[in-house]
Amino acid sequence: MADPLHQFQIVPLVDFGTVTLPVIGEQQLAFTNSHLAMTVAFGVVVLFLQVVTAGAKVVPGRWQSAGETMFGMIDGIVDSIIGHDGRKLFPFVFTVFTFILAMNFIGLFLTFTATSQIAVTATFGVLTILLVLAIGFAKHGLGFFKLFVPSGVPWPVLPFVIVIEFVSFLLRPVTLTLRLFGNMMGGHVALKVFAGFVVVGVGGSVGLGLGIPIALLSMGMTVGLTALEFLVAFLQAFVFAVLTCIYLNDVVNLGHGH
């Protein structure tokens, strides 16, 4: 059976040679398949939003309402979670959401899922938490550390609560990263494993009498899993956007007991 992890290999498509960086050392520069998938995702998002809003009418057509629904959905969650001050943060959340959604979907149509690379998802996680830190320190200065001191906690347990809050804050970028990475990678491995059973059933050593039912069952499972993966692809982008909003809300409305 083919190796189900083979699909996650980074393959350089155009090689640009190597460069020597000051701290990291020698690095290979190349235009890889991961790079290509991200570029295609970026292009799809820009093209889609450009096309659906090209001939914008008061009464939207089919394509325009698809774009407006996506915009309205993110606008709705930003508004309901962060509130009035969320207006300024909407572009960030919308960009992250559409980009992750496009990469997840393109992974299902083409051969490579950029979001199944931990480097890509870690970038999103770190970007989000850096924005949270930047807004927190810019808005509240050192008052940002009140985030770890919840109000209304009796003082004997306060030290423990502060430690727990601090560790859970540190784990936020890690869970953001691993949730997206694990879901996309796990889903695609499961798909490949069942697709591999089809090949084993027809061409393997079990014989055609047993092999054909196995192949048919696995084929049905692959189709079902693909449908499930479309749901997961959307859900993970949505969850990433919602959690980004929740983390941003913590610092934007710090101490308002929101």
Added chain:
Amino acid sequence: MEAEAAKLIGAGLAMTGMIGAGIGVGNIFGSFLTGALRNPSAAGSQIGNLFVGAALAEALGILSFVLGILLYSA
């Protein structure tokens, strides 16, 4: 036992962490349905909370999955 075999058994054992995530996610959706069938008019507004709760519970299972993959491919 050979180191290779121990590594593979360890990877398999790491996956048992997913049991907890399965129980957690099932509990969340089950509780949501129980509540939603009692008061369907309030269910729509809680869909966002439902998926966030499921995602948070699932993240812990994903941690064990990643650990398993690390052991398997290390």
